[in-house]
Amino acid sequence: MTSATENPTIVGTTRPLVVQHTLAPPDGRTKYVDIMVDGAAPDVTxxxxxxxxxxxxxxxxxxxxWPELMIRGKKPLKRFARRRALQVLVFRLKRRRIPIVRTLHNVTPHEAxxxxENRSLDLVDRATSLYLRLNPTTELPTDAEAVTILHGHYIEKxxxxxLPEREHGRILYFGIIRPYKGVDLLFDAFRELPGDDLTLRVVGSPSVGQRELVEERVTRDPRTSALLAYVDDDVLVDEIGRAELVVLPYREMHNSGAILVALSLxxxxxxxxxxxxTALREEVGPGWVIEYDGELGPEQIAAALQTVRxxxxxxAPDLSRRDWNVLGREHEAAYRRAIAIAEAAR
Incomplete structure (x- = not known):
């Protein structure tokens, strides 16, 4: 579906706003919530x-x-209770004319x-007043209005x-290790890549079953190593800074905070x-976002190394459109537009 309105003009009151997010508070490690907090406009609490x-x-x-995270849980009873709580919440929001604004990090969850759960997510989408797209290519779940607000950079954070100097031939994957992120493909492609001057480093917290996969792959090639943990920012900056090339071999990729982290460094x-x-590559300038087609292979890695050199x-890439202060003002305008939509529905 396409949006009825894109980046509408916001008019009306400028009273202070209180915004309830479905995010946990910052924990000292850089996450998307930091953009919401540090970039918030002065009139937004x-x-x-x-x-x-x-x-x-x-x-x-x-x-x-990520609405699915509101209602997931390890035990069936907890999942059921959260789905019922979500129904009550949506009813409350409708009754009080409080708009739902949804950021489309992913159109559908990575793990089905x-x-x-799907019925609950449909309920949220049917009640959504305004979608926020992180890039203009995102398809919308419903015909509600949409605004594009880019994902912010992490330069100041x-x-x-x-920031250490790049190490020749050092290739890095970082981030949570999930099946859809294709870390196994990266190990297999790297193993076929000749060169004793090349190394592969994998850094991140593994999901269920991924620790064993990574540890087994590391034993196959002495040029590979892994740090299987959720690391603090200073460690993350050191690992990324030492890389000549970051590889994110996702089987499915729409919006990625990891690529913005790499580009920010x-x-x-x-x-x-x-x-x-492709839109990000055109935005930031040549040589920073290198795309490949099909399944990742050694040829794509070798060609990318030649490009980055x-x-x-x-x-540095051009990330000027992703300044947090600008994005904060855009979020405030979007909130006020959502309120206007909810008021018009009376």
Whole structure:
């Protein structure tokens, strides 16, 4: 579906707003929530998610991120209870004319849920007043209005840490290790790549079954190593800074915070071709986002290494459109537009 309105003009009151997010508070490790907090406009107060707060507190806008995370849980009874709580919440929001704004990090969850979960997610989408797209290529779940607000960079967040020099031939994957992210493909492709001067480093917290996969792959090639943990920002900056090339071999890639992390530290990234990645490549300038078609192979890695070696050591990608202060003002305008939509529905 396409949006009825894209980046509409916002008119009306400028009273302060309270926005209830479905995000946990910052934990000292850089995440998307940091953009929401540090980039928030002066007239926007942010509240972090608890079910009690969502169901009982006063706020002006309910901002949804990754809605499936609100209702998932290890035990069936907990999942059922959360789905029922979500029904009550949506009813409350409709009754009080509080708009739902949803950021489309992913159109559908990476890990499929149950039929009950899918019905709950459909309920959220039917009640959504305004979608926020992180790139203009995202298809919308419904015919609600949409605004494109780009994913912010992390330049200032990481500036407090020393950035090491690139190491020739060092290839890096970082981030949570899930099956859809294709880390097994990266190991297999790298193993076929000749060169004793090349190394592969994998850094991130593994999901179920992925630790064993990575540890087994590391035993096959002495040029590979892994740090299987959720690392602090100083460690992350050091690992990315030492890389000559970041490779994100996702089997499915739409929006990626990881690629913005790499670019924020001026490290090029090899990624699968997609409309979103192509738009980002055109935005940031040549040599920073390198796309490949089909399944990742050694040839694509070798070609990407040759490309990044044409980029000057002191060069940086153009991330000027992703300044947090600008994005904060755009979010405020979107919230006010969502309120206007909800008021018009009376």
């Amino acid at each position: 942010i509240r972090y998610f608890t079910w009690k707060r969502a169901l009982a507190a006063d706020y002006d806008v309910f901002h949804v991120h 849920g149950s039929a009950g 990481f500036a407090q840490y020393p 001026s490290r090029p990234a090899l990624v699968p071709r997609s409309p979103a990645n 044409t980029v000057g050591a002191d060069a």
